[in-house]
Amino acid sequence: MSAVKGILCTLKMSRLPLLLVLISTCWAEHHSNNSILEHDRTIFIKENGHRLHVEAAQTKVISYRGGNATLPCRYIRDPFSTGPQKIRIKWTKLTSDYLKEIDVFVAMGHHRRSYGNYHGRVFLQEGGENDASVVITDITLDDYGKYKCEVIEGLEDGVVIVSLDLQGVVFPYFPRMGRYNMNFNEAQMSCQDQDAQIASFDQLYDAWRAGLDWCNAGWLSDGSVQYPITAPREPCGGKNTVAGVRNYGYRDKDKSRYDVFCFTSNFKGRFYYLIYPNKLTYDEALQACHSDGAQIAKVGQMYAAWKLLGYDRCDAGWLADGSVRYPISRPRRRCSPNEATVRFVGFPDKKHKLYGVYCFKPYN
Numbered sequence: 001m002s003a004v005k006g007i008l009c010t011l012k013m014s015r016l017p018l019l020l021v022l023i024s025t026c027w028a029e030h031h032s033n034n035s036i037l038e039h040d041r042t043i044f045i046k047e048n049g050h051r052l053h054v055e056a057a058q059t060k061v062i063s064y065r066g067g068n069a070t071l072p073c074r075y076i077r078d079p080f081s082t083g084p085q086k087i088r089i090k091w092t093k094l095t096s097d098y099l100k101e102i103d104v105f106v107a108m109g110h111h112r113r114s115y116g117n118y119h120g121r122v123f124l125q126e127g128g129e130n131d132a133s134v135v136i137t138d139i140t141l142d143d144y145g146k147y148k149c150e151v152i153e154g155l156e157d158g159v160v161i162v163s164l165d166l167q168g169v170v171f172p173y174f175p176r177m178g179r180y181n182m183n184f185n186e187a188q189m190s191c192q193d194q195d196a197q198i199a200s201f202d203q204l205y206d207a208w209r210a211g212l213d214w215c216n217a218g219w220l221s222d223g224s225v226q227y228p229i230t231a232p233r234e235p236c237g238g239k240n241t242v243a244g245v246r247n248y249g250y251r252d253k254d255k256s257r258y259d260v261f262c263f264t265s266n267f268k269g270r271f272y273y274l275i276y277p278n279k280l281t282y283d284e285a286l287q288a289c290h291s292d293g294a295q296i297a298k299v300g301q302m303y304a305a306w307k308l309l310g311y312d313r314c315d316a317g318w319l320a321d322g323s324v325r326y327p328i329s330r331p332r333r334r335c336s337p338n339e340a341t342v343r344f345v346g347f348p349d350k351k352h353k354l355y356g357v358y359c360f361k362p363y364n
């Protein structure tokens with residue numbers, strides 16, 4: 001008789017907030033025998049853990065700006081679960097400090113809703129029963145990050161985290177006003193001005209593994225300040241240190257001033273060196289691109305063309321921020337003898353009539 005009562009309590013206890021109430025009911029029923037109560041609790045925890053299971057076929061998906069990505073997620077219900085419950089699928093994105101969640105998408109029955117910047121870009125994959133995967137279309141740099149798939153059935157729920165990575169390039173940046181001049185906000189904005197976004201630690205780490213070496217500390221999206229060293233040397237943390245990403249830790253976002261590491265991905269447009277009869281001042285460069293139906297190119301666009309398209313041109317040209325640079329994919333004498341890189345000439349006087357110009361024409 002006690003055993004039967006025990007099982008009844010267990011089934012009722014599948015509704016989480018009622019747990020305390022039901023335990024006290026059981027307690028009242030078996031007031032004189034604690035071991036049954038203990039037994040009930042054990043069964044409850046075990047069964048609840050198996051009632052709704054959520055999983056992802058991959059926890060990392062790679063796409064690129066302008067592309068699509070499918071974030072996988074699927075749920076498995078306990079076949080003996082009590083009655084049909086409406087399933088609610090909820091996707092959120094974790095902020096880069098992991099402190100908050102941004103609403104992305106919810107689906108319940110035939111109802112679907114996507115939020116904010118995701119509006120109209122996120123759809124359920126509908127890949128059969130129990131599929132909670134979503135497709136994000138026309139991916140932006142902002143979409144990079146970690147997403148949480150949460151499946152809710154009544155009071156049960158399960159979650160899984162899926163990372164969306166973008167292919168692209170990390171580059172160090174400082175503006176015309178000079179080195180170590182930007183607080184965190186200004187750093188974020190200067191990346192955006194270069195058609196890029198402030199890089200995450202993971203992106204800088206991957207760039208370091210691919211050979212990025214840069215001896216000036218820059219902000220990252222989590223508010224830390226770091227720099228990547230592949231060839232340890234005296235001015236960059238010491239000659240006898242190991243290679244690695246050197247970390248200054250989290251800095252005061254308002255008062256501390258550093259450079260920044262930016263990240264950018266594929267672009268939809270044409271990046272090119274403008275063939276022009278003579279060298280140009282900065283203002284003439286702006287005008288020349290404009291007359292060609294384009295805009296003066298941004299630093300991020302030069303890096304993306306160099307890294308993703310193998311763009312190579314041994315002509316120093318103006319860019320939108322007033323810097324002069326040129327991209328070299330095939331190192332050679334007098335261009336960049338030892339290194340495939342974007343060469344930085346400097347921020348010359350804008351009146352100097354010594355350089356060409358790189359333009360960018362977006363596709364419609």
Ligand SMILES: *[C@@H]1O[C@H](CO)[C@@H](O)[C@H](O)[C@H]1NC(C)=O
Pocket residue numbers: 002032033034035036
């Ligand atoms: C509690 O119930 C169990 C199973 O019915 C029994 O074996 C045990 O002796 C009881 N304990 C007490 C203290 O009454």
Ligand SMILES: *[C@@H]1O[C@H](CO)[C@@H](O)[C@H](O)[C@H]1NC(C)=O
Pocket residue numbers: 066067068137138
């Ligand atoms: C992304 O998906 C949309 C909608 O299914 C489709 O029209 C578009 O061609 C896809 N884009 C790419 C780059 O695959």
